[in-house]
Amino acid sequence: MNRxxxxxxxxxARLIEDLRALDRRALFVPPAVDERLLAEARRHLAEGRSAxxxxxxxxxxxxxxxCLAALGLLAALFVxxxxxxxxxxxxxxxxxxxxxxxxxxxxxxxxAGHDRAWDFNGDGVMDRGDVDTLAAQxxxxxxxxxxxxxxxxxxxxxxxxxxxxxxxPTPEDAS
Amino acid sequence: xxxxxxxxLAGLCLAAAALDQREADRAEETRFxxxxxxxxxGEQPLAAYQLHFQATAGDxxxxxxxxxxxxxxxxxxxxxxxxxxxxxxILAAFNALPVDQLPTGKTRVATLHVRIAGETAPQFExxxxxxxxxxxxxxxxxxxxxxxxxx
Numbered sequence: 001m002n003r004x005x006x007x008x009x010x011x012x013a014r015l016i017e018d019l020r021a022l023d024r025r026a027l028f029v030p031p032a033v034d035e036r037l038l039a040e041a042r043r044h045l046a047e048g049r050s051a052x053x054x055x056x057x058x059x060x061x062x063x064x065x066x067c068l069a070a071l072g073l074l075a076a077l078f079v080x081x082x083x084x085x086x087x088x089x090x091x092x093x094x095x096x097x098x099x100x101x102x103x104x105x106x107x108x109x110x111x112a113g114h115d116r117a118w119d120f121n122g123d124g125v126m127d128r129g130d131v132d133t134l135a136a137q138x139x140x141x142x143x144x145x146x147x148x149x150x151x152x153x154x155x156x157x158x159x160x161x162x163x164x165x166x167x168x169p170t171p172e173d174a175s
Numbered sequence: 176x177x178x179x180x181x182x183x184l185a186g187l188c189l190a191a192a193a194l195d196q197r198e199a200d201r202a203e204e205t206r207f208x209x210x211x212x213x214x215x216x217g218e219q220p221l222a223a224y225q226l227h228f229q230a231t232a233g234d235x236x237x238x239x240x241x242x243x244x245x246x247x248x249x250x251x252x253x254x255x256x257x258x259x260x261x262x263x264x265i266l267a268a269f270n271a272l273p274v275d276q277l278p279t280g281k282t283r284v285a286t287l288h289v290r291i292a293g294e295t296a297p298q299f300e301x302x303x304x305x306x307x308x309x310x311x312x313x314x315x316x317x318x319x320x321x322x323x324x325x326x
Contacts, residue, residue: 091311098225098253098267099307105271106311135253138225139265 087117088134101135205292207238209323210299212266212285216306216316220277221247223269223307224284226318230262233297237264239288245278252285265304274309286323297322 085092090100090107104118105128114126120133214224230237237258242249247270258264266285270277291297299320306316 093313095305097305098223098269099305099311099313101253101267102223102269102271102307103311105269109271132253135267135269136255139253139255139267141255141257141261141263141265 088120088137090118090134096134097138098135101131101138104134105131204294205290207288207290208297210287210289211283211321211323212243212287212301213281213319213321214284214303214306214316215281215319216279216308216314218279219308219314220274220279221282221284221306221314221316222271222277222309222311223267223305224316224318225265225267225304225306226301227265227304228263228287228299228301228320230289231298231300233295234292235262235297235299236260236290236292237262237287238290240264240266241286241288242268243282243284243286245282245284247272247277248282248284267304269307271309277309281319287320 085094086096088096088100090103093099107113107118108126108128108131116126118126118130120130120137123129210228212226212228214221214226237260239259240251240254242251248268250268252266252268254264254266264287268284289297299322301318301320303316303318306314308314
């Protein structure tokens, strides 16, 4: 129930005077207290920073790992899509044939360059024997094994050295 | 008893004679023939070739392989030794001689010696697998084979 006709209550005059005097008093705060408060505030802020959740700390590393994984996947896809050539397929036409042996022979003759991957007979030397091994692979019958290339010591290297140089059976032999 | 034994002996002799004659006939049916293999590279010098030869009819066995007529391919070509006594072979050869020393046109690159048995006429098939010019580039060629006529 409101009683609008009644006057507002008044505070005692002495109380009003004391409160006004309180506002006018200078409050002294020692510098040590300021410094301590400042130090406490800094420590609190530092704790707040280090108290971030672990996933937030790991977030950049996870992003980097994801990027690397994506790059690796792309590289794997690229390699899988790119044609794979046999080591013997020197001209990269998808077939190991006499043209590869011919290419290797020309490289060896011109000295255009040597690649250890061309040591097809595994003797540690790139020479005519590797050409013969490559040619032997080219003429291998579907269910046959690579022909062994014989190399006679001291024998001059011929164009068709190796298996084709071997004496072939004659009708007289067969009869 | 002795008469039966005589008939039995005579029968055995006749059978043996018949078998012997059959073997003789079979031996006469077996013959050896050379088959020439040709490569035609047109106007381009032939530096390398690879072809597949196969007997498609008849009882044919390869018994020998020798080189061709041109000096560049006079040596026996590369082949799988397992092809001997079989009916098919892959032949290949190359030569890195200068262009003016390589054959052009149709040239005999190899000769195969085959043993033919039986009365079935043999048929041969040869297919070019690849060929190259002096610079190693792929070359279009035609190949053929032909049984050499012998007296």
